[in-house]
Amino acid sequence: xxxxxxxxxxxxxxxxxxxxxxxxxxxxxSPDIKLANDAVNLKAAVLYADLADSTALVDRYKRSFxxxxxxxxxxxxxxxxxxxxxxxxxxxxxxxMGVYNSGDWKETYAVRTALNINYAVTEIINPxxxxxxxxxxxxxxxxxxxxxxxLFVARTxxxxxxxxxxxxxxxxYAAKLAAEPEDxxxxxxxxxxxxxxxxxxxxxxxxxxxxxxxxxKEFDGSSIYRSNWWWSF
Numbered sequence: 001x002x003x004x005x006x007x008x009x010x011x012x013x014x015x016x017x018x019x020x021x022x023x024x025x026x027x028x029x030s031p032d033i034k035l036a037n038d039a040v041n042l043k044a045a046v047l048y049a050d051l052a053d054s055t056a057l058v059d060r061y062k063r064s065f066x067x068x069x070x071x072x073x074x075x076x077x078x079x080x081x082x083x084x085x086x087x088x089x090x091x092x093x094x095x096x097m098g099v100y101n102s103g104d105w106k107e108t109y110a111v112r113t114a115l116n117i118n119y120a121v122t123e124i125i126n127p128x129x130x131x132x133x134x135x136x137x138x139x140x141x142x143x144x145x146x147x148x149x150x151l152f153v154a155r156t157x158x159x160x161x162x163x164x165x166x167x168x169x170x171x172x173y174a175a176k177l178a179a180e181p182e183d184x185x186x187x188x189x190x191x192x193x194x195x196x197x198x199x200x201x202x203x204x205x206x207x208x209x210x211x212x213x214x215x216x217k218e219f220d221g222s223s224i225y226r227s228n229w230w231w232s233f
Contacts (some may be wrong), residue, residue: 024153027087027099030164033155044101045110045148045192046170047086048178049077049117051094052141061138070094072128073140076120083233084109084116089164095178099151099166107148107188107195114144114186115200115231121185122230145177146188148195177224184212184226193225203229 017037024040033040051057051073058066074096078088081098086109090097098113100106126139151168177187193201193211202209210229216222 021152024101027089027101028153028164030155030162033153033164035155035157035159035162037154039152039154042099042101042151042153043106043149044099044151044170045106045146046151046166046174047081047098047100047110047113047144047146048174049073049096049098049114049142049144050178052143052182054094057138065133065138069129069138069140072125073121073142076125077117080113080116080120080233084113086110086113089166097166097171097174104195105197107146107192108197108200110146110148111186111188111192111196111200112231114146114188115227115229116233117142117144118185118228119230119232123232141182142185143178143180143182144186145174145180146186146192147171147173147177148189148192149173173219176218180226184228185230186227188225188227190223190225200231 014037019037019039021039021041024042027042027044028040051070057069074091077096081088085102086098086100088096089099100110102109121140121142129138129140147170149168149170151166151170154165154167155162156165157163173189180187200210211225211227213223213225216224
């Protein structure tokens with residue numbers, strides 16, 4: 001059988017096969033889901049953290065320096081995702097994806113992570129860059145996007161080279177929000193904001209709101225919230 005026949009047969013099998021679905025109580029890993037039409041339904045908040053201006057970084061700086069920026073940002077983000085109960089589900093170049101399904105608190109934990117990342121960038125990574133490279137004015141800038149929804153988690157690829165796909169609004173919107181301008185460090189949807197604990201809506205000392213709201217014109221004109229606040233640890 002040639003490659004065309006092989007692909008045609010596999011595509012036909014995928015389209016005609018009945019899906020096996022089940023509700024999940026935890027974030028699945030690849031071995032939890034079969035390569036066939038098998039899926040887990042999950043209610044979850046999704047976080048994407050994206051390193052801003054990475055194209056300019058690799059164009060203007062030594063590869064070793066760019067790699068140090070990637071490594072420090074992604075290392076801190078991964079540690080902070082897991083510290084708040086999230087699961088790191090993907091690395092994609094200069095960004096990282098985390099998924100939270102801890103019941104009614106999933107949105108709050110995801111947002112605390114975003115505020116933690118902003119603190120780490122501002123108070124740990126950028127000061128470390130300045131100490132190591134005092135003559136350079138480079139500063140890490142980043143954006144985190146978060147949404148929450150039902151997800152349909154399936155496994156795609158071939159044996160030996162496969163991964164999970166997260167089908168649902170939260171994964172798409174979180175990625176799109178992470179591509180918003182880095183004037184703000186964190187962007188969240190109204191569904192996320194409406195499920196937040198008060199501790200991540202208002203500053204405890206000043207009682208000021210941590211969030212601005214604006215219309216997300218690129219999509220359906222819905223209200224999106226953005227913030228430059230951080231949460232220390």
